[in-house]
Amino acid sequence: MAEDVIAKAPRWRRWGKEALWLLLMALVVSTLLDLWRGPSLPDGAMEAPFTLQDGTQTSLAELSRDKPLLVYYWASWCAVCRFTSPTVEQLWQEGENVLTVALRSGDATQLQLGMGKKGLSFPTHNDEQGDLAAKWQVGVTPTFLIIKDGKLTSTTTGWSSRWGLKLRLLWARW
Structure with a gap:
């Protein structure tokens, strides 16, 4: 019996190492994809005025002054956004600083109804x-940007978990 436990230990150790390598490779690939697909904000993007659905005007610099701002680029036709939008809504309801940009999701009335x-x-x-998407070179939905004090601190594309977004916002506070 003791011989069976000793014989299995190296297998578990090997599997653990392989799992660690796989996780590391996934992290590297994910980071490289984010760098490649990430948006490129033009000069003046932080001060440019935004008109929100409710008619108010603001800017990224203004919104990110007191605490990190999560900018969520999404679309009503985006399949992945069906899973990430409720997460962003939950963060907004919890008091996180959120601004979303709806890409080619209809006129104001259609967007509001949807x-x-x-x-x-x-x-x-x-x-x-899609004018803003073209200026910012956003080619993937969903795209998440974290902005603090008018500076882009992090971006990611594709699905992201609630905790992943919360950790990015927490990281930006430091």
Whole structure:
């Protein structure tokens, strides 16, 4: 019996090492993809005015002054966004600083109706024609940006968990 336990220990150790290598490789690939697909904000993007769905105007610099801002680029037709939008809504309801940009999701009325049906109330800028996406070189939805004091601190694309987003916001506070 003791011989069986001793014989299995190296196998578990080997599997643990392989799992660690696999995790490390996934992290490297994910980071490289984020760098490759990440947006590139042009000069003046932080001060440029945004008009939100409710008609108010603001800027990224203004919104990110007191605490980190999560900018969530999404679309009503995006399959992955169906899973990430409720997460962003939850963060917004919990008091996190959130601004969303809806990419080619219809006119203001269509967007408002669609958001209402999905229970989304986060502040949204409607990028109806995709002009902002072109300026920022956003080619993937969803795209997440973290901005603190008018400076881009982190970006990621694709699905992200609630805890992943919360950790990015926490990291930006330091």
